[in-house]
Amino acid sequence: MLHNLRQLFRHRALIQSLVTRELKARYRGSVLGFFWSFINPLLLLAVYSFVFTVVLPGTHPREIEPYALFLFCGILPWTWFSSSLTEAANSLMAGGNLIKKVLFPAEILPIVAVLANMMHFFFGLPILVLFLLYFRPTITFVEMLWFPVVVAVQLLLTMGLALILAALTVHFRDIKDLLSNLLTLWFFATPIIYPMHIALPGISKSVLNANPFTHLAVSYQEILFYDGPLGHWRWLLALAGASALLFLFGYFLFDRLRDSFAEEV
Amino acid sequence: MSRLAIHAQHVSKIYRRFAHKRQFATLKSAILTGSLVRDLRPEETFRALDDVSFDVEAGRTYGIVGRNGSGKSTMLKCIAGITKPTTGTVTVSGRISALIELGAGFHPEISGRENVFINGIMLGLSKAEIERRFDDIVDFADLAPFIDAPVKTYSSGMYMRLGFAVAVNVDPDVLLVDEVLAVGDEGFAHKCLDKFAEFRRRGKTILxxxxxxxxxxxxxxxxxxxxxxRVRAVGDPKRVVDAYVTEVEESEEAHLAAQDARARELAEQRPQVSVSAAPGDAARDGGQAVAAPVVDVPADMFQVGAGRWGSRDVEITRVDLIGPDGTPSHVFHAGESLTITLALEARAPVKDFVFGLGLFNADGVCIYGTNTNIEEMSSQEFSGSGEVGFVMDDLALTEGTYKLDVAVHKLDGFPYDYHRQLYTFRVKSRVKDVGFFRPKHSWTFSPSIRLTRLDGPEGWRPHMPDDAPRR
Incomplete structure (x- = not known):
């Protein structure tokens, strides 16, 4: 397994070119092309803002202003997370040709899915920066130092889950359909459209705390939306440790099932 | 002894038969034991390779033959490392490039140029190496004008050519080729063969x-x-191929025999075509090669399918096709002898009888027909049982499947026993000439035209007869 992990590092050129290919191929043929990377998060934001300020006004607490910025802090990383998992779960089937016909390290496929979506996340960041410059010119540099840490933790968590999902979906195609619904539920069970500290009648704090994405979302919000230092760092570091374990477990599982892919895909 | 490029030891590969029920069992055993099939019962598995061992020395060209489903491609995948043998080991020394499916990693939306780079990296080249070889690759694939167009706009031939060009330019030590020479047009096939010849000269191993x-x-x-x-034979390619061909012929033989038996059975079951006494006016001239039976159905006898009819006053009890070795067979070689024998039984002594015979190709086109009347023999008497032989010293047919009519009838065409296309035989030929009929022939050339025979070791070049179009 360690040997394979080292191999993975050796394949970085391949990973890099596959990620580039993913990005290039995605918007090939569309009029706006690469701009969709910026427009997509904006449109998503517009939809949620419309829902929560026009259709269902007053569902979020008064002090969460500007609400659009608050939403953006959570939705942007969530989009990365959920589309990574959806694509990763399908990645081995979609790349079946590679696994069956070419000597190809299969784990690259889910990893590329996660990294390509991370790039889309990065492309959405300039929009976020514009928002910040407009709404929160007071943001401090020290706070921003935490940002890459949160991104790294999210990357680790997403990769771990992506490996597990990719390997299991080969054996159980049902996961693909289950996953999209599960992700919708997960989205609403995470403090993204509502803040962590409001009392929810139906869902207890401990449930929210058990949800790993809660700590990522709250960290993003504390860094980007709220004033003051990051109060959530203990949770964040604990999540980092758990994510590292999850990644190792995911890689182990993937490695174990590796030989079955060429046959089951 | 020289260095081994491929060393396969007791390789077995067991696949799981497709079943939904045991999905969990498979997954569990895969996770716990690392094997997909260990916990499966024998009837749930399929053995694709069974204890296969062989060695390929570096620099040699090694061929694997066998029928569809014999495990050839599985073996190749085990060597390439795409799948692992269930038991046994395969060791390969040097860089492998597998031409198993060309352009397998291409992404349709991006340009040929970008795909070349990504495909090259997948096959183990660095960016710099690809840049150096890029022009060669594009030249080889003959795609210079289209290299910046998305691959989805390529024809399948262009796609394959580009895939092949990348794979052979990886400069492998061991090249694995799985039936890919079928891609591209004649010109490209020759280019591929030339490339293989170059690999050989440079001391690379080819499987x-x-x-x-x-x-x-x-x-x-x-x-x-x-x-x-399983390994049936290994060694000198000519001997291995001969052994293989012989067996293929044997199984074809069994297949044809079964097919003929079925046709005859059907012909027996079919209600007899009514045999009217009205004398036919056919069979008097050579135009109708085999005398037409006097029946009300076949207006054009060449349109009638397999069948049997006649009064059976004289019956053909048995038909054998006998090759040069004297035993009945269904597979023959062009240029060798073929004898068709009819065993006959006359219920009562007859004075009026003609023996006829017709050869048809697989499409039912008559390619030859004759009878004893056409050949100016007049019947005297036949009683009891007897045998008629039709002897061809030199089977002047091209490779293909042929059907046979045999008949015994009266001079006026009234059928005693007519067997319509109830016998099938296959002709094999080393020369892949086309058509049905091979006239005895030779070539002559004036001294200014020089040719050589292509059967030396390096005599493997374009425009062999093998490259002629097949029917």
Whole structure:
């Protein structure tokens, strides 16, 4: 397994070119092309803002202003997370040709899915920066130092889950359909459209705390939306440790099932 | 002894038969034991390779032949490392490039240029190496004007050519080729063969899985015959291919025999075509090669399918096709002798009888027909049982499947026993000439025209008869 992990590092050129290919191929043929990377998060934001300020006004607490910025802090990383998992779960089937016909390290496929979506996340960041410059010119540099840490933790968590999902979906195609619904539920069970500290009648704090994405979302919000230092760092570091374990477990599982892919895909 | 490029030891590969029920069991055993099939019962598995061992020395060209489903491609995948053998080991020294499916990693939306780079990296080249070879690759694929267009706009031939060009430019030590010479047009096929010849000259190892036996014979140093996952023969390619061809013929023989038996059975079951006494006016001239039966159905006898009819006053009890070795068979070689014998039984002594015979190709077109009347023999008497032989010293037919009519009838065409296309035989030929009929022939050339025979070890070149279009 360690040997394979080292191999993975050796394949970085391949990973890099596959990620580039993913990005290039995605918007090939569309009029706006690469701009969709910026427009997509904006449109998503517009939809949620419309829902929560026009259709269902007053569902979020008064002090969460500007609400659009608050939403953006959570939705942007969530989009990365959920589309990574959806694509990763399908990645081995979609790349079946590679696994069956070419000597190809299969784990690259889910990893590329996660990294390509991370790039889309990065492309959405300039929009976020514009928002910040407009709404929160007071943001401090020290706070921003935490940002890459949160991104790294999210990357680790997403990769771990992506490996597990990719390997299991080969054996159980049902996961693909289950996953999209599960992700919708997960989205609403995470403090993204509502803040962590409001009392929810139906869902207890401990449930929210058990949800790993809660700590990522709250960290993003504390860094980007709220004033003051990051109060959530203990949770964040604990999540980092758990994510590292999850990644190792995911890689182990993937490695174990590796030989079955060429046959089951 | 020289260095081994491929060393396969007791390789077995067991696949799981497809079943939904045991999905969990498979997953569990995969996770716990690392094996997909260990916990499965024998009837749930399929043995694709069974204890296959062989060695390929570096620099040799090695051919694997066998029928569909004999495990050739599985073996190749085990060597390439795409799948692992269930038991046994395969060791390969040096960089492998597998031409298993060309352009497998291409992404349709991006340009040929970008795909070349990504495909090259997948096959183990660095960016700099690809840049250096890029022009060669594009030249080889003959795609310079289209290299910046998305691959989805390519024709399948262009796609394959680009895939092939990248794969051979990886500069592998061991090249695995799985029946890919079928891609591209004639010109490209020759280019590929030339590329292989170049690999050979440079001392690279080539493993070739193919159904083109001529290629194995001419091109390989050694050959392996796989049959149902087991090694049947290994060694000199000519001998291995001969053994393989012989067996294929034997099984074709069994297949044809079964097919004929079925046709005859059907003909027996079919209600007898009414045999009217009205004398026919056919069979008097050579235009109707075999005398037409006097029946009300077949207006054009060449349109009638397989069947049997006649009064059976004289009955054909048995038909044998006998090759040069004197035993009945269904597979013959062009240029060798073929004797058709009819065993006959007359219920009562007859004075008026004609024996006839017709040869048809697989489409039912009559290619030859004759009878004893046409050949100016007049019947005297036949009683009891007897035998008639039709002897061809030199079977002047091209490769293909043929059907046979045999008949015994009165001079006026009234059928005693007519067997319509109830016998099938196959003609094999080393020369792949086309058509049905091979006239006895030779070539002459004036001194200013020089040709050589293509059967030396390096005599493996374009425009062999093997490349002629097949029917």
């Amino acid at each position: 070739l899985v193919t159904h083109s036996l001529g290629l194995v014979e001419r091109f390989c140093d050694e050959a392996l015959w796989l049959d149902k996952g």
